[in-house]
Amino acid sequence: MKMRWTSVVWSVVYLLLLLSLISPLSIVTVFFLILPATILFATLNFKSFLLHVIPVWLIAMIVHPVNLLLAIYFVIPAIVMGRAYKNKAPAIRTLMIGAGTILAEMLVLLLIGTVFLNFDLSSYVDDIVKMTTSPLRDVGGNNPLISDLAWTAEDLQILSNATMQMIPFAMIISSFMMAVITHSLARPIIESTGFHVPKLKPAREWMMPRSLIWYYLIGVVIEMFARSSSNSFLIMIAANLVPLLHICFMIQAIGFFYYLGHTRKWHPVIPLLIAIPILLFPPMRIIGILDLAFPLRQFMTKSKR
Template sequence: MKNVRKLTEGAMLLAAFTVLFLISMYLPFVGMVSSLFLAVPFILFAAKYEGKWTIVFVVASILLSIIVGSFLSLPLALSFGTTGAVMGYLIQKKKERMTIFIASSFVLLINIIGMYAVSIVFFNMDIINEMINTMKDSIKMSTDMLKNLGQEKQAENTVKQFTRGLEMVRTLIPTLFVLTSFILTLMIQLVSYPIVKRFGVEIKKWKPFKDLSLPRSLLWYLLITLFANMVLNPQEGTYLFAVLLNLTYVLQFLMIFQGYTFMFYYFDAKGISKSVAVILAVFSFIIPIFLYIIGILGIIDLGFDLRKKFKKES
């Protein structure tokens, strides 16, 4: 009887997935939105049933996506399927929201890296490289126009600046992948969780933003990375340079996140309105130099455990 119920519910969720999948594949603008809901059937199924049944469900959805679409549509089903399945499994295990977010982001990151690698190896198509080359061509056209207007020096400086920026983008591809996985996972959760809750699945609430805190070990990773960068001083363009640069950017991003959470904690502890913290957060994005201040605040918070000191004072 239980197996019949699983099969029935699985078939219904597969049907829902197929509809969403077809919309995502063949309706360009609507599909961008509907693709965020692709994880919902997987979350629902994985949150209710055992892991082995979830694997069967994911495999069935992948086969179905190949039938109704093509092999080129496989990455879409695989990435959202595995990410949704991990979310559902961890929800079933009553894990914290942060744990679910990090784990599902990691799974999505693996999918993104896998898709990128497959596109290069099997299809000889580097999307990011092609975008960079296209931008270089447009820059070249713009500089030619400037040269024709007699502004050769300005044209040369413009080319150097933009070329260096584009090469930096190429180097920071891993960081872009990490940030993309975080943002996309957050968007999936924002649209999926309200639907999942309506079907009776209990999901733990987020801790208040002010109470979120990253592991202190991240601070050591940042210090080690910065120290290695200073001592080794890798040459630009080398593999070591790319690794250290990406690690630095990712860890700095996490320190900024820590800084924001501490800012909200401090304002709450002092009885200051949240709206002030929100305004300051928005303001920091407008004027980038304030991001460095927020990042330093995050480093100090992790290093000296400022929150514990505020608790003692209060």
């Protein structure tokens, strides 16, 4: 595709997002950083792509050298997802390889920091926990009425350990969220330029693998043993596996209600309204579990007849 003004606009957006990484806005803008490079790679040939991103990298590096490292870090998943769009890969595959690439980069970065830069993740988490709970401790210490609720050193250590155990869960969820945000925005934008990009199946067709039921049973058993165990590895598996499966079952439950709404000819907004309490009231994931374990959708269809 020849250079067009839209490509220049996305290059400017890319530059602004890179520059935002050294500002407090980075906590939000980091989730959109893959988007411009993905659109540029998917809609341009490789030479044109370089002509757009290299000037952006140079300007960002002049502002702050660390911006170049961050640009290279985030351009890798952008190229992976952009290549998937060019090859017209199924949407779910694009999401998975995008999220997998981001997660792999996180793990590699953590490994490099630990081995070569003497980065201690545990100490870093301790410092973050102490910093975030400092206002609560100060309030409790200065107010005799709530002094009994003040955070003790033991409380802080328990919170720090729990946070440390949830690091894998946080990395997986953040990687997937970045891929989902990128796909949700990139697909219609790329489509508008004349390229066909496969989209996700309708929500009514969402079906998780039935094997998740067995993984869930295994996770529950591990969780039971972990409660009375001092094995940190076992505790970490229980702290991460079961919550991830809970999210899968919530997605399955949302898909079930969209399917029910489609077969019963409901107004499109009704399944959306039902999806909100599923997200806010986690026990409703039991519907997703039942939908996987039993032919719930077929039963509902037959009952209509």
